[in-house]
Amino acid sequence: MAAIPKREGSVMENLVDMRDHLKTTRAAMQAGVDPLRAASGHRNPTGPAADPKDRRDLEERLARDRASLGIRLEEAEREMNELCACRDALEAIAAELAALPEADAATIADLRFRYQQATGRLAAMRSASTSAVGASEAEPKGAGAIWREAIPVVLAILLGSAVIALTMVLLFR
Numbered sequence: 001m002a003a004i005p006k007r008e009g010s011v012m013e014n015l016v017d018m019r020d021h022l023k024t025t026r027a028a029m030q031a032g033v034d035p036l037r038a039a040s041g042h043r044n045p046t047g048p049a050a051d052p053k054d055r056r057d058l059e060e061r062l063a064r065d066r067a068s069l070g071i072r073l074e075e076a077e078r079e080m081n082e083l084c085a086c087r088d089a090l091e092a093i094a095a096e097l098a099a100l101p102e103a104d105a106a107t108i109a110d111l112r113f114r115y116q117q118a119t120g121r122l123a124a125m126r127s128a129s130t131s132a133v134g135a136s137e138a139e140p141k142g143a144g145a146i147w148r149e150a151i152p153v154v155l156a157i158l159l160g161s162a163v164i165a166l167t168m169v170l171l172f173r
Contacts (some may be wrong), residue, residue, distance in 0.1 A: 009064055013048075049113050067139065077126075079125065079126075082121065082122060082125050083122065085118075085121075086118050086119065086122045089114065089117075089118035090115065090119075092116055093115050093118070097109060097111055
C-alpha cells in the first residue's frame with residue numbers, strides 16, 4: 001500500500017478536526033450554551049505550523065481591504081455631505097417658491113436653474129462613484145490566468161515557426 005501524500009494527510013486531519021468541532025457544538029447546544037462561543041474557545045494548539053505564504057496572503061488581503069474600506073468611508077462621508085447640501089438647496093428653493101405666490105418667468109427660470117444645478121451635482125457625484133466602484137472592484141488577473149490566456153498564442157507561434165522551418169527544409173534540400 002502506498003503512503004498517503006502529505007496533502008491527503010492534512011485532509012484527514014481536517015476531517016477529524018471537523019468531527020471534534022461538530023461534537024463540541026452538539027454538546028454545547030444540548031447544554032444550552034451558545035455554540036459559537038463554545039466552538040471559538042476550542043482550538044487545537046498542537047496543530048501543524050502555519051504556512052508563511054498563507055500568513056503573507058492574509059496580511060496582503062487585510063491591507064487591501066482596510067485601505068479599500070478607508071476609501072469607501074471617505075466617499076460615503078463626501079456623499080453624505082453632498083446629500084445634505086442638496087437637501088438644503090432644495091429646501092431653500094422650495095421656501096423661496098412658496099414665499100412668491102405670483103412669480104415672474106425670470107424668477108421661475110432662476111429657481112429651476114438652481115434646482116437643476118443642485119440635483120445635477122448629486123447625479124454627477126453618484127455616476128462618478130458608480131464608475132469608480134466598478135473599476136476598483138475588478139481584481140487583477142493572477143499569473144495562472146495570464147498563462148492560460150497566453151498558451152494558445154504561444155502554441156500558434158510555435159506551430160507557425162515549425163511550418164516555416166519544414167517548408168525551408170523541403171525547399172532547400
